[in-house]
Amino acid sequence: MTSSDDTRVSRSRYNRECAARAEAEKLLERKSRELFEANTALSANSQQLTEAVETRTAELVQALERAAAASVARSRFIATMSHEIRTPLGGLLGMIDLLAMDEVDAGKMELLNYAKAAGTGLSRIVNDVLDFSKMEAGVFVFEEEDVDIRALVKSISMLYTSLGKDTARTITLQIDDSVPQLFLSDATRIRQVISNLISNALRYSTDGPIIVRATATPHAQGALLRCEVEDHGVGIPPEKFNDLFKDFSQVANPLTVAAQGTGLGLAICKRIMDGLGGRIGVESKQGAGSTFWIELAVTVVSASLAHSYQGSDAETATLPPCIKGKHILIAEDNIINQKMLLAYAQRMDVSVDLAENGRIAVEKFAPGKYDLILMDIAMPEMDGIEATRQIFAKWPKDSVPPILALTAHVADAIEGESKQVGINRILSKPIPYDELKTALEDTLCLTSITAHAAINTPENQISSVEDLLLAEMQPVVGENLLNIFSAEGLIDLADKFVTDCKVRVELLIVAEQSGDTDAARKQGHSIKGACLAMGFKNMAELAKRIEHYPTSSNEVPLIEIAQELSKKVDKIDTIISK
Amino acid sequence: MKGTIFVELIKMAENAFGEDTVDEVLDKADLENDGAYTTVGNYPCSELVKIVVAFSEHSGTDAETLQKMFGHWMLTHFVEHYPQFFADKKDAFSLLDSIESEIHVEVRKIYPEAELPTFITERTTPNQMMMIYASPRPLGAFCHGMIEAALAHFDEKGDITSQVNITIPTVTNFEITLQS
Structure with a gap:
């Protein structure tokens, strides 16, 4: 340094430093302003973002609510629809059952079987869809x-x-x-x-x-x-x-x-x-x-x-005999369901008192009068739940027989309430015959299991004849007839069949011998109907050949067919005469 | 160009030639703001060149040597004021490697408008590094001086050769070979 002894600063140096400072301060101010503006823009931006988030959130909440409402509506729709479908479908199936019981024409019987199979299939699908929708809705x-x-x-x-x-x-x-x-x-x-x-x-x-x-x-x-x-x-x-x-x-x-x-x-x-x-x-x-x-x-x-x-x-x-001869009260307002239940009861050999609604059921009920009550849930004036509640309120608990509820609604929905008022079991409507029978057996046989055991032996003896008879029949028809008539009734029916058939085969042979093949064919038709009703398939085949005789150019003489048929009738006769 | 370079250059000149000489040279140099520089300002690079040329004429030292000297000065300045960039480096090569990836990143945080040169480094062998210096400013010698100072800082000795790219004059290739 040339001027190290001089502590003073030159004027020009001083001016230069002042100018530098002034510039620095100006820069500082500008930067401060820029910073402030950037800050303002940033908070405006942030505010805007917050508002955007709030708007979006509100929109999402609304969308979620709408979706939830739609889901609830959908579940309700499916539940309602399946209920609405199940009720008439049950009516249809019941009516088909009733028609089938009285039908002897094999052709119509076949059609009824198709109708029943289709209906059952549809019913299964409706139930599956209902279950599935319940699972989807998380209410299963x-x-x-x-x-x-x-x-x-x-x-x-x-x-x-x-x-x-x-x-x-x-x-x-x-x-x-x-x-x-x-x-x-x-x-x-x-x-x-x-x-x-x-x-x-x-x-x-x-x-x-x-x-x-x-x-x-x-x-x-x-x-x-x-x-x-x-x-x-x-x-x-x-x-x-x-x-x-x-x-x-x-x-x-x-x-x-x-x-x-x-x-x-x-x-x-x-x-x-x-x-x-x-x-x-x-x-x-x-x-x-x-x-x-x-x-x-x-x-x-x-x-x-x-x-x-x-x-x-x-x-x-x-069929256990413990439901036979019992007396039950049916509370049901729907006429078709009434008819179905009455027909079912008749088949089960159960006597019935009918109440058109819950109020009448309460009025009709008295201790000791009935062995069981079948209670519809949805009824006018008073529903099944309320009727049950009133019966229990009016009479001591141990004097009230088992109460089975029938409902076309989803069973879970009323399960809690039903149990609370004292309903033993909920049956889902439409109820097929066999399910109702099983339910009644389950409920009634519990109370009479000893009586059941006592009559065990004679029952076994009969069943051997009945088993032989059933072996001759088509299983479906045999089971059905057994359900309707019981073993004794079935044997009795077979007896009537044998008598009738014998007479007709005689008439048939006489007609053929006198050259009136047409009359013989008519007898063949009648015998065929009876055979089909009894489920004797082979015999029905023979009768059919007579009905449509001759079915082919090399057909054996009609008399020979009739004799073969006669032998089969005799075999049934031998079985039931045991 | 950042004001700090101008301020430091003048400081170095005062240190070397004394305040009166600096006043005199600056007066003669015909500078736009009469040499009133502040570290926070930005000034044209041509002004820096004017100052270097003025001191060169005054002292008889050639401009290139002055630039190299200034490179040494600046590195010392950086070591003093920004020790964080040196603390974790074990040698000159790792410092040069970190110019782009670390130092310039930090510089841009404070001076977003800064026009920084680029330094591409590549180690050809453990003892040799290629560095490509690209800058619109004619400051290759300044860069050379900084590399020398960096080697000295880490107590390393090495040979530095530099060559201006023939096709692109703003690019200078440096080859640094350590003496083992």
């Missing part, structure tokens, strides 16, 4: 109650064998002793799943037995129950296993077309098993059949097997 409720899997499986198999199609199908039950007698679970849902599996097994196989197995192994919770339903049908290719339990999926095969359905059945089963905390699966070999299984950990209520129960197990298959 699971209960916990005592479950007797033996009785459950038995009643399902009875239902299916009695509803059987043209060919007789055997459902074999193999319930292992390891299976607890009673355990805690949801009987309705287990019934639904097993029922569905059996129904599938029947639909996807044309012959061979359906085997229902149940076993139990020890489990931390009590027992691990495993049920299997095995068929010998078309089977399923392994690559389709995963799709089976998906919604709306069906495995295509030659039987699918005949089987039809929504493809919801197994999806519903899967969801039910998920809901119960269990598993469902399948083992299958294409062409060799399938085994569907469910596994469920259950809490055991009662492990031991009552031997008396096993004894009566076989009995349940035939």
